[in-house]
Amino acid sequence: MKVALVTGASSGIGYETAKALAKKDYHVYAAARNIESMSALRAYNVKLIKLDITNHSLIQNVVNHIIEVEGHIDILVNSAGYGSFGAVEDVSIEEAKKQFEVNLFGLSELTKAVIPSMREQNFGKIINISSISGRVPSCFGVWYHASKHALEGYSESLRLELSDFGIDVIVIAPGGIKTNWGPIAINHLQASSRGSVYEEQSQNMANLMDKQFKSDFLLAPSAVAKTIVKSIERPKAKPRYIVGFSAKIIILMHAILPTKLFNRIQKKQVEHSPRN
Numbered sequence: 001m002k003v004a005l006v007t008g009a010s011s012g013i014g015y016e017t018a019k020a021l022a023k024k025d026y027h028v029y030a031a032a033r034n035i036e037s038m039s040a041l042r043a044y045n046v047k048l049i050k051l052d053i054t055n056h057s058l059i060q061n062v063v064n065h066i067i068e069v070e071g072h073i074d075i076l077v078n079s080a081g082y083g084s085f086g087a088v089e090d091v092s093i094e095e096a097k098k099q100f101e102v103n104l105f106g107l108s109e110l111t112k113a114v115i116p117s118m119r120e121q122n123f124g125k126i127i128n129i130s131s132i133s134g135r136v137p138s139c140f141g142v143w144y145h146a147s148k149h150a151l152e153g154y155s156e157s158l159r160l161e162l163s164d165f166g167i168d169v170i171v172i173a174p175g176g177i178k179t180n181w182g183p184i185a186i187n188h189l190q191a192s193s194r195g196s197v198y199e200e201q202s203q204n205m206a207n208l209m210d211k212q213f214k215s216d217f218l219l220a221p222s223a224v225a226k227t228i229v230k231s232i233e234r235p236k237a238k239p240r241y242i243v244g245f246s247a248k249i250i251i252l253m254h255a256i257l258p259t260k261l262f263n264r265i266q267k268k269q270v271e272h273s274p275r276n
Helices: 012-023 035-042 055-069 093-121 142-166 181-193 199-214 222-235 245-256 257-273
Strands: 003-005 027-032 047-050 075-078 126-128 167-174 240-243
Touching: 003 012, 003 047, 003 055, 003 093, 003 126, 012 027, 012 035, 012 075, 012 257, 027 035, 035 047, 035 199, 047 055, 047 222, 055 093, 075 093, 093 126, 093 167, 126 222, 142 167, 167 222, 181 199, 199 257, 222 240, 240 245, 245 257
Parallel strands: 003 027, 003 075, 027 047, 075 126, 126 167, 167 240
Antiparallel strands: none
């Protein structure tokens, strides 16, 4: 029986992935900072673990516990993530470091702890939940996008390191998803820009993001979970899955349009966003 560890399982993509894997009879361990927020997963026989991936000393304890009970870990889904928007001048270095701590360094420490079990059995799949933000820029998203760019580079290099040990490293890059990520990022953007020279532009961007996250065009987290399960069960998984038609269009536009034209289109979207 395959054993899976899923982080960020309190809501959104992580929650839906833990549920989807459990329905396929994987032994699933769901991890998040708040156990109660995952309580509904108990109905699917998911085992719940309290884990803050910024607590590096706790990470090894959690991995050791799973291996002690199960004997191995086959699948790691790194879904825990954090998004905070704001102009570089308005965002503290502490806030910037927090995004990297969650989106890259904590993720890496957990991955590092799981690799020996996978290497020993010459099999494993590490699924890193990135975003099209790892490939495409946006206004006032410097630190979030930088963390996802870093995750892309990290995953590409890690794939090379682990290729001789039967371990796949797979990147999942969704576009806009209907989760609580959007409102949190919007709140950070508005709060950070209050009283700054970027306040008006930031409010325009917040309005645009709010409109996007309230639209009917965003994917449900379950759609991303479906792609994750597909990547896990496919014998020869692709190294990257871009999830959502609009995400694929944006990635394509970024690839074929001159940079200045692409940036001009983005700026015009913000400038002409509807006011609340």
